[in-house]
Amino acid sequence: MEIFKVASQPMANVATSSHAQSSTQTREVERTQIQQDTTRNLTEQNNETLNEKIKEATEKLNRQMEDLGTSIRFGYNDKIEAMFVNVLEMKTGEVIRKIPTEQAMKLSEYFREAVGMLFDKES
Template identity: 50%
Template sequence: MEISKANEKMDMVLTNMSQRADKVQKASSDIHAEKQSQGGDDNQQNLDAKLADITKKLNEQMDSLDTNVRFGYSDKTGSMYISVTEKSTGREIRKIPSEEAMRLAEYFKDVIGMIFDKES
């Protein structure tokens, strides 16, 4: 009986997280579209601030659901990530995308910046 209750709760949490992730993805797409239409360095700062605010709101929601899932924003790559930690120790279990993938994305962003220099 208790296992089925735990499974139901887990399904409910995963459904809720999925819905929130969809909202974040839509908000992120809207922000990126706004950035592309306006261009400029001020808009990049605006985008960073909006995405940081979104991650803060998501983390507040995760706290209210009593989960060990945290959202974050990397300004180096301009993307969001998810971190799953062990509640008792605080040890990170998994990060999506992984740390290696985030470093590769940062590297390729720099390489593309060198190849396609905007000043040329």
């Protein structure tokens, strides 16, 4: 019987230490998940604030360009998160040149979507 006692003691210690290690790992995973969620929320808030500031800046630039009597207008594309410049015909308001071009903006939007599908942040 004493042999059985001695043989069972190390197993009890192993089971206890295994359980403690498992709960420690679970807590670490939970902490990591909370940190990731917090970081993601802060990043989204920062992006929204940045987008609003950029839109305000483009509106201010456009007002200044009108005051100067120029035919240059600034804009912001939400889909590619980039600014663009339109050069307009003064009399008709027709777009003479767009920088970057409409094709480049569409291509950039396409690549953003493709990269988003390949490297989905949610998964």
